[in-house]
Amino acid sequence: xxxxxxxxxxxxxxxxxxxxxxxxxxxxxxxxxxxxxxxxxxxxxxxxxxxxxxxxxxxxxxxxxxxxxxxxxxxxxxxxxxxxxxxxxxxxxxxxxxxxxxxxxxxxxxxxxxxxxxxxxxxxxxxxxxxxxxxxxxxxxxxxxxxxxxxxxxxxxxxxxxxxxxxxxxxxxxxxxxxxxxxxxxxxxxxxxxxxxxxxxxxxxxxxxxxxxxxxxxxxxxxxxxxxxxxxxxxxxxxxxxxxxxxxxxxxxxxxxxxxxxxxxxxxxxxxxxxxxxxxxxxxxxxxxxxxxxxxxxxxxxxxxxxxxx
Numbered sequence: 001x002x003x004x005x006x007x008x009x010x011x012x013x014x015x016x017x018x019x020x021x022x023x024x025x026x027x028x029x030x031x032x033x034x035x036x037x038x039x040x041x042x043x044x045x046x047x048x049x050x051x052x053x054x055x056x057x058x059x060x061x062x063x064x065x066x067x068x069x070x071x072x073x074x075x076x077x078x079x080x081x082x083x084x085x086x087x088x089x090x091x092x093x094x095x096x097x098x099x100x101x102x103x104x105x106x107x108x109x110x111x112x113x114x115x116x117x118x119x120x121x122x123x124x125x126x127x128x129x130x131x132x133x134x135x136x137x138x139x140x141x142x143x144x145x146x147x148x149x150x151x152x153x154x155x156x157x158x159x160x161x162x163x164x165x166x167x168x169x170x171x172x173x174x175x176x177x178x179x180x181x182x183x184x185x186x187x188x189x190x191x192x193x194x195x196x197x198x199x200x201x202x203x204x205x206x207x208x209x210x211x212x213x214x215x216x217x218x219x220x221x222x223x224x225x226x227x228x229x230x231x232x233x234x235x236x237x238x239x240x241x242x243x244x245x246x247x248x249x250x251x252x253x254x255x256x257x258x259x260x261x262x263x264x265x266x267x268x269x270x271x272x273x274x275x276x277x278x279x280x281x282x283x284x285x286x287x288x289x290x291x292x293x294x295x296x297x298x299x300x301x302x303x304x305x306x307x308x309x310x
């Protein structure tokens with residue numbers, strides 16, 4: 001088939017690579033978000049998908065909005081058979097959805113109908129799921145509600161961050177998306193409507209969602225930190241400034257600490273929660289680089305009565 005691939009961040013690159021490498025389909029063009037300011041200089045930078053497409057000599061389309069007439073005209077000129085999508089980052093209007101004969105097929109990082117929305121991996125980790133996966137489905141105008149072509153499952157490991165899990169799903173899902181394109185082309189794959197039961201939503205994680213509540217049980221604290229790493233980054237406060245929490249470990253043998261209370265050892269920092277303590281391993285103070293929590297604690301000289309999160 002002739003394909004137009006839509007995607008923007010690094011997590012979409014493995015799927016683009018898989019389609020290019022398959023040799024069975026032609027990736028005629030790529031649709032991605034416009035260049036965005038990045039870095040300290042805030043200079044405009046192309047998306048990872050745009051950079052990869054340019055390396056491969058593929059035409060890159062960067063519409064400000066997918067309903068822009070110039071973009072739609074070019075899409076009709078290319079006349080793709082199907083448009084595979086991975087984390088494109090903009091809603092597709094009906095006028096664009098109707099262009100390819102086989103529609104737009106999205107690779108979504110959950111086992112639909114669970115975790116429809118922008119942050120399925122983060123929500124899956126924060127909810128304590130043990131299994132997740134990826135799904136390919138035909139895009140409709142509803143939120144991730146279209147019929148599903150296929151799924152692949154992935155076990156969630158006890159120390160996974162959302163970054164770890166998303167990386168694995170990106171590579172597992174790339175094979176699923178390529179296989180879905182093959183099945184659509186040869187007519188062996190039929191999309192199955194999603195069940196009405198089991199629908200959960202995964203809206204974008206806000207900075208406030210990533211704030212740790214030390215009165216919550218330790219397991220909840222651990223899930224929030226892992227689910228919000230690397231983005232938007234779990235955090236608390238210390239001496240009125242934000243402290244980013246990068247990595248911690250459960251410490252069930254330390255149950256005597258009150259929520260938010262800090263106990264500093266020679267090479268350890270423990271914080272109390274609503275159940276037992278957690279051990280801070282890596283943190284990042286405001287305006288500083290990431291560092292081991294024990295080094296941070298020595299530098300700020302925490303007193304016995306100080307707390308985090310106040």
